[in-house]
Amino acid sequence: xxxxxxxxxxxxxxxxxxxxxxAAGASTLAxxxxxxxxxxxxxxxxxxxxxxxxxxNRSVAAADCALASGDEVALFPPVTGG
Amino acid sequence: xxxxxxxxxxxxxxxxxxxxxxAAGASTLAxxxxxxxxxxxxxxxxxxxxxxxxxxNRSVAAADCALASGDEVALFPPVTGG
Amino acid sequence: MVSVSVAxxxxxxxxxxxxxxxxxxxxxxxxxxxxxxxxxxxxxxTRVTRLQLxxxxxxxxxxxxQIAEQARARWCLGRVRIVHRVGSLGAGEDIVFVGTSAPxxxxxxxxxxxxxxxxxxxxxxxxKEIGPDGEFWVQARQSDREALEKW
Amino acid sequence: MVSVSVAxxxxxxxxxxxxxxxxxxxxxxxxxxxxxxxxxxxxxxTRVTRLQLxxxxxxxxxxxxQIAEQARARWCLGRVRIVHRVGSLGAGEDIVFVGTSAPxxxxxxxxxxxxxxxxxxxxxxxxKEIGPDGEFWVQARQSDREALEKW
Numbered sequence: 001x002x003x004x005x006x007x008x009x010x011x012x013x014x015x016x017x018x019x020x021x022x023a024a025g026a027s028t029l030a031x032x033x034x035x036x037x038x039x040x041x042x043x044x045x046x047x048x049x050x051x052x053x054x055x056x057n058r059s060v061a062a063a064d065c066a067l068a069s070g071d072e073v074a075l076f077p078p079v080t081g082g
Numbered sequence: 083x084x085x086x087x088x089x090x091x092x093x094x095x096x097x098x099x100x101x102x103x104x105a106a107g108a109s110t111l112a113x114x115x116x117x118x119x120x121x122x123x124x125x126x127x128x129x130x131x132x133x134x135x136x137x138x139n140r141s142v143a144a145a146d147c148a149l150a151s152g153d154e155v156a157l158f159p160p161v162t163g164g
Numbered sequence: 165m166v167s168v169s170v171a172x173x174x175x176x177x178x179x180x181x182x183x184x185x186x187x188x189x190x191x192x193x194x195x196x197x198x199x200x201x202x203x204x205x206x207x208x209x210t211r212v213t214r215l216q217l218x219x220x221x222x223x224x225x226x227x228x229x230q231i232a233e234q235a236r237a238r239w240c241l242g243r244v245r246i247v248h249r250v251g252s253l254g255a256g257e258d259i260v261f262v263g264t265s266a267p268x269x270x271x272x273x274x275x276x277x278x279x280x281x282x283x284x285x286x287x288x289x290x291x292k293e294i295g296p297d298g299e300f301w302v303q304a305r306q307s308d309r310e311a312l313e314k315w
Numbered sequence: 316m317v318s319v320s321v322a323x324x325x326x327x328x329x330x331x332x333x334x335x336x337x338x339x340x341x342x343x344x345x346x347x348x349x350x351x352x353x354x355x356x357x358x359x360x361t362r363v364t365r366l367q368l369x370x371x372x373x374x375x376x377x378x379x380x381q382i383a384e385q386a387r388a389r390w391c392l393g394r395v396r397i398v399h400r401v402g403s404l405g406a407g408e409d410i411v412f413v414g415t416s417a418p419x420x421x422x423x424x425x426x427x428x429x430x431x432x433x434x435x436x437x438x439x440x441x442x443k444e445i446g447p448d449g450e451f452w453v454q455a456r457q458s459d460r461e462a463l464e465k466w
Contacts, residue, residue, distance in 0.1 A: 003286045006221070007218060007220055007288065007290060008218050008290035008292075008301060009290070009301040011228065012301075035178075055220075055223060055288075058220070058222055058223035058224075058226050059223075060286075061243075062180025069272050073221065074220060074288075076288060076290070077290065077301070077304070078285075078303075078304030079284075079285065079286065079287060079288050079289055079290060079304065080289065080301075080302040080303070080304055081217070081219070081248060081259075081260070081283060081284065081288075081290070081291065082200050082248075082259070082261050082280055082283045082284040082285050082287070082289070082420075085445060087371070089369060089371055089439065090369050090441035090443070090452060091441070091452040094452075105437035122429040133455075137371075137439075138373060140371075140373055140377050141374075141377075142437075150404050156371060156374065156439075158371065158439060158441070159441065159452070159455070160355070160436075160454075160455030161435075161436065161437065161438060161440055161441060161455065162435075162440065162441050162442045162452075162454070162455055163368070163370070163399060163411070163434060163435065163438050163439075163440025163441070163442065164269075164352050164399075164411050164412075164431055164434050164435040164438070164440070175449065178327060178331060178350075179330065179331050179334040179335075180330050180332065180334065181331065183330040183331065183349075183351065184330075185354065185437075187351075187353065187407070190407075191353060191354075191355060191356035191406050191407045193353075193355070194352060194353055194354065194355035195350070195351070195352055196349075196350070196351045196352075196353070196354075197348070197349065197350050197351075197427075198330075198334075198347075198348065198349035198350075198351075199346070199348050199349075199423070199424060200334065200338075200346070200347045200348075200349075201345060201346055201347075201420065202338065202344075202346075202347070203342075203345065203347055204342060204343060204344070204345035204418065205342035206344065213377015220413070255342050256338070256341075256342045267355065269350065269352065269431060270462065272350070273350060273424070273427070273428045274432075276424070277346075277428075279423045280420060280424075311421065
């Protein structure tokens, strides 16, 4: 399984902070994002935002990053700390 | 009279922190410096240093700055605070 | 104090105490630079009474540490300290502390500016402004991305 | 606290208290930058145990105030505070504090760097290093004059 976390505005849009997905259907970040988008209109709209950033195992990662069971993926809006 | 102050290494070289000179013989900073240099070898050597800075009434001033009785002149090495 | 130290906390930090730590048993460094960011009461046209700060626990500390190490790789630095608050903050409260020490001032000042610029665009924190007009997620600023270009 | 404040004093300053003053009743400024210079125990090859700081009373305060006003004319700043110590200072002791506050971080950071760069080359202070090898007036550095070129 892959653990998927959502933060800030994206978490609120999706109404979801954390979920688990099967590693089988998500061999890359892009694939994972696509399968999440297919969960419904709300997900498609929220994940269509090109500014959404992605991290794998707590490091920012590009769409072609390979995923494996046990990975922790996070999706979030551009950061606004400091 | 013009009040003349010396600071830091220059004060130590001259063995003088403060003196008064007649305004008559020092109508500009350059003239004042020349008359001070004429006070002896120690003064000539110390004041020949091109890095010596000059201030009139507590503002840095150039050699052609006009002087008048009551002015406060200061001569000092390049500053090293901070 | 070790040379790199980061903290993510809900409690306020004490700028004087942080400075003391930065300088403790550290006579080799003649320069220290500090940046503190705090909650303004006026963000664009919206009055802000509180700020809610969310972060990604685990990733945040790692990114802050990486930023500090990048600064140390680039400048001759003694210490780098980063403290960032999370949770609910009132107007005027401090949010972030960046402290650097170095033998020479330019390194301390540049590294301090570098760390806060990178933190603004890389560290996974998100601000929500809460005021009489409602709650709004703060939008990332183009100017923050542009600030990175000088590094 | 008024918007520009300078002090020349033999007593130590308290960085935490200075920061508190910079921010007191000042919710419009979301950013504060601080620089602190202190006595290193190692200057080039000479070990320094004490520093004697001389200044030109009357001119010093005026120059510090002018530098602060120049910074305020150039950046959108809230407050500028400069404290410089004089007299005899031991290794590790703080010498100079520069604090700026501003609505935005770049202004606070740039102004802080500007003030210390100008102070180093304009304010009438002179350092004498005292160590086991004798007493030496610190020589002005070319690098300090060059630092001005960026402003």
